[in-house]
Amino acid sequence: xxxxxxxxxxxxxxxxxxxxxxxxxxxxxxxxxxxxxxxxxxxxxxxxxxxxxxxxxxxxxxxxxxxxxxxxxxxxxxxxxxxxxxxxxxxxxxxxxxxxxxxxxxxxxxxxxxxxxxxxxxxxxxxxxxxxxxxxxxxxxxxxxxxxxxxxxxxxxxxxxxxxxxxxxxxxxxxxxxxxxxxxxxxxxxxxxxxxxxxxxxxxxxxxxxxxxxxxxxxxxxxxxxxxxxxxxxxxxxxxxxxxxxxxxxxxxxxxxxxxxxxxxxxxxxxxxxxxxxxxxxxxxxxxxxxxxxxxxxxxxxxxxxxxxxxxxxxxxxxxxxxxxxxxxxxxxxxxxxxxxxxxxxxxxxxxxxxxxxxxxxxxxxxxxxxxxxxxxxxxxxxxxxxxxxxxxxxxxxxxxxxxxxxxxxxxxxxxxxxxxxxxxxxxxxxxxxxxxxxxxxxxxxxxxxxxxxxxxxxxxxxxxxxxxxxxxxxxxxxxxxxxxxxxxxxxxxxx
Amino acid sequence: xxxxxxxxxxxxxxxxxxxxxxxxxxxxxxxxxxxxxxxxxxxxxxxxxxxxxxxxxxxxxxxxxxxxxxxxxxxxxxxxxxxxxxxxxxxxxxxxxxxxxxxxxxxxxxxxxxxxxxxxxxxxxxxxxxxxxxxxxxxxxxxxxxxxxxxxxxxxxxxxxxxxxxxxxxxxxxxxxxxxxxxxxxxxxxxxxxxxxxxxxxxxxxxxxxxxxxxxxxxxxxxxxxxxxxxxxxxxxxxxxxxxxxxxxxxxxxxxxxxxxxxxxxxxxxxxxxxxxxxxxxxxxxxxxxxxxxxxxxxx
Ligand SMILES: Nc1ncnc2c1ncn2[C@@H]1O[C@H](COP(=O)(O)OP(=O)(O)O)[C@@H](O)[C@H]1O
Ligand SMILES: [Mg+2]
Numbered sequence: 001x002x003x004x005x006x007x008x009x010x011x012x013x014x015x016x017x018x019x020x021x022x023x024x025x026x027x028x029x030x031x032x033x034x035x036x037x038x039x040x041x042x043x044x045x046x047x048x049x050x051x052x053x054x055x056x057x058x059x060x061x062x063x064x065x066x067x068x069x070x071x072x073x074x075x076x077x078x079x080x081x082x083x084x085x086x087x088x089x090x091x092x093x094x095x096x097x098x099x100x101x102x103x104x105x106x107x108x109x110x111x112x113x114x115x116x117x118x119x120x121x122x123x124x125x126x127x128x129x130x131x132x133x134x135x136x137x138x139x140x141x142x143x144x145x146x147x148x149x150x151x152x153x154x155x156x157x158x159x160x161x162x163x164x165x166x167x168x169x170x171x172x173x174x175x176x177x178x179x180x181x182x183x184x185x186x187x188x189x190x191x192x193x194x195x196x197x198x199x200x201x202x203x204x205x206x207x208x209x210x211x212x213x214x215x216x217x218x219x220x221x222x223x224x225x226x227x228x229x230x231x232x233x234x235x236x237x238x239x240x241x242x243x244x245x246x247x248x249x250x251x252x253x254x255x256x257x258x259x260x261x262x263x264x265x266x267x268x269x270x271x272x273x274x275x276x277x278x279x280x281x282x283x284x285x286x287x288x289x290x291x292x293x294x295x296x297x298x299x300x301x302x303x304x305x306x307x308x309x310x311x312x313x314x315x316x317x318x319x320x321x322x323x324x325x326x327x328x329x330x331x332x333x334x335x336x337x338x339x340x341x342x343x344x345x346x347x348x349x350x351x352x353x354x355x356x357x358x359x360x361x362x363x364x365x366x367x368x369x370x371x372x373x374x375x376x377x378x379x380x381x382x383x384x385x386x387x388x389x390x391x392x393x394x395x396x397x398x399x400x401x402x403x404x405x406x407x408x409x410x411x412x413x414x415x416x417x418x419x420x421x422x423x424x425x426x427x428x429x430x431x432x433x434x435x436x437x438x439x440x441x442x443x444x445x446x447x448x449x450x451x452x453x454x455x456x457x458x459x460x461x462x463x464x465x466x467x468x469x470x471x472x473x474x475x476x477x478x479x480x481x482x483x484x485x486x487x488x489x490x491x492x493x494x495x496x
Numbered sequence: 497x498x499x500x501x502x503x504x505x506x507x508x509x510x511x512x513x514x515x516x517x518x519x520x521x522x523x524x525x526x527x528x529x530x531x532x533x534x535x536x537x538x539x540x541x542x543x544x545x546x547x548x549x550x551x552x553x554x555x556x557x558x559x560x561x562x563x564x565x566x567x568x569x570x571x572x573x574x575x576x577x578x579x580x581x582x583x584x585x586x587x588x589x590x591x592x593x594x595x596x597x598x599x600x601x602x603x604x605x606x607x608x609x610x611x612x613x614x615x616x617x618x619x620x621x622x623x624x625x626x627x628x629x630x631x632x633x634x635x636x637x638x639x640x641x642x643x644x645x646x647x648x649x650x651x652x653x654x655x656x657x658x659x660x661x662x663x664x665x666x667x668x669x670x671x672x673x674x675x676x677x678x679x680x681x682x683x684x685x686x687x688x689x690x691x692x693x694x695x696x697x698x699x700x701x702x703x704x705x706x707x708x709x710x711x712x713x714x715x716x717x718x719x720x721x722x723x724x725x726x727x728x729x730x731x732x733x734x735x736x737x738x739x740x741x742x743x744x745x746x747x748x749x750x751x752x753x754x755x756x757x758x759x760x761x762x763x764x765x766x767x768x769x770x771x772x773x774x775x776x777x778x779x780x781x782x783x784x785x786x787x788x789x790x791x792x793x794x795x796x
Contacts, residue, residue, distance in 0.1 A: 053678075055677070055678070074677070074680065074682075075677060075678050075679070075680050076680030076681075076682075079679075079680045080680075085678065087678065091672070091674060091675035091678045091679075092672070092675055093668055093671045093672045093675055093676075093790075094671070094672070094790060095667075095671050095789075095790065096667075096668070096671070100664060101675075104664060104665070104668050104676065104679050104681070105665070105676070105679030105680045105681050106679070106680075107661045107664060109660070109661045112660050112661055112662060113659055113660055113661075114659055114660060114661055114664060155679070
């Protein structure tokens, strides 16, 4: 068979300031395939896709679609060429209904007056065909993440896009929702569509892809077809050299007699759907306890209560020690003052005297940067100019140095590159081995499985099921079943 | 005493006072729904009121005054969109600048053309509508085309904002311009649309004031542009709610005038204070937290 590419990238380069986000990228995509684009955070995947979709303009290089050179000035041009994109951060209007979000920009109308019912009819057929059941009249601010994902899919289908770009679509889904999503992708392919899938989860690639392109530091470093696909080769290509290797089995038995954090029957109500309905939770010293679940099931409320950010409405919270170290979920908004530099950010939390001299700021920064292997443009650079992984190392450094006995880490490695992730995992494990009580909140199941002594699954404001390390340890043969049960518990299905 | 104040003519007065408030508040709503904060409603009212006066005096044709006033309004909204949308200058700064500039400009031109710093000579008002003006009792209101338009505007703006393609897109760029852009919507075009409609409606409010007063005087807009913005906030950016908010302000303004005329013991300064006091009370008490469009005021 002699098919010619549907999309070709030729020598695409894009700079932000002096920094090459994409450098001389050349590769092509065959029609009716699933082509995966993988690479670490910051490798340049999203930038390349935004160029293809007309959001950014490349500095040099060309894109060809079906052999013809194209130059999209804006997303409308891309949409006209039957390209659709689901963005890494959903592009939805909270105050609009699902239906309004889907039709926006391609509305059915009579003399300028909206005819939403006409669109609704079209959508009802699409929903039935792809099994994407949602309530079209619900406002987006009231719906779950997986429903938002469905709205994004419906946007593409409504516009009859033939080339579909998905930028890290599964990052926010539970394992079972991921399965559902894969089914839909396969269906798209059966229908002859071309799919560009961006991810950094390797097992997903193996399951779906016809071909894979690996980006590292803005360049194409590896290309392979499904026939020769080898996960271990891929992961090496993604990372280059792995700098930190951690041995997860170094975990002494340092568990304390009494729990450091104890929540009893916590009920917490507020306006939105997610609240707590009688949470019980004990975290001991020398233990890593992970709360896992789909986001919005009460995780943030538990953290806010433990950290004293909100007040409980009923139940009891016992903390054995005063003071906690907290790495919050949103590092830019909650973890730091992003315009401040490293030293200032650390001193915000760890300063005992009233006065701050510039030498003190310098020394503090130097200490954290050296000890926690932070890589930054300059010691006095504002924190926002650091990469996500290095920002997170600064926050970890600050919180660990407080040396509290209770530590709460929320999505500690979200948006952090592989090397920094390994480093942060090492720090977390060290704290446990020092006898600290570590509460980890994550939606990355792999992370929880790697680190935890105990995993609690949260669903609709309740920690329903708990699993201990000997159940999910890599050495046990029940592991697969336990993993399935964890996946089910995350979406509230009873295990067998 | 109250009976003597709240009379038939009092209610007529309320609807007259309502007109510039509602035009100003709808103006601000169209702008803010598209994500551009325009606090220069006052300035737009002043400059178009003056333009109406000057052109009508020069031509003795109030229709030319009306059209001229509206054109000036559009012209200045084009400047406003250039500064806020294209050049992305802080919207509040530009708004304050416009307000100061328009007040000064009107005064300057008044001195230049009419050699007076306080008021212009008299001029004719916009002619009343035939037939409608002779309806018994309410002919004064129904004969005034701008009052009729202001009342119809409640339904027009409701329909445009929520039932048309233009309205959906306009609101989308005020809520989340990035999302709108990814769906191929020309964000700046719609924002400019919102700002231009804003300029038009605010100008019409100014023109009505000028036409009714019969001569332009310095300070005649008297903060109505700001009250209009308060009405929009109390009305939560929704045409129907804003209608009631404007009625409330019009009621208190009419009351103030009635008290002044009746010479009652209540100091008129106290009544003058009421609309502002009410705004604050309404905002903390009844309305609660009001939520503007999500991307309101953020340059794109
Ligand atoms: N708008 C922007 N301005 C400046 N730098 C950017 C911008 N967008 C992306 N970058 C930088 O370009 C690099 C690549 O980013 P991105 O394409 O988002 O990576 P990926 O999607 O592979 O994680 C990162 O270092 C990022 O910080
Ligand atoms: Mg990305």
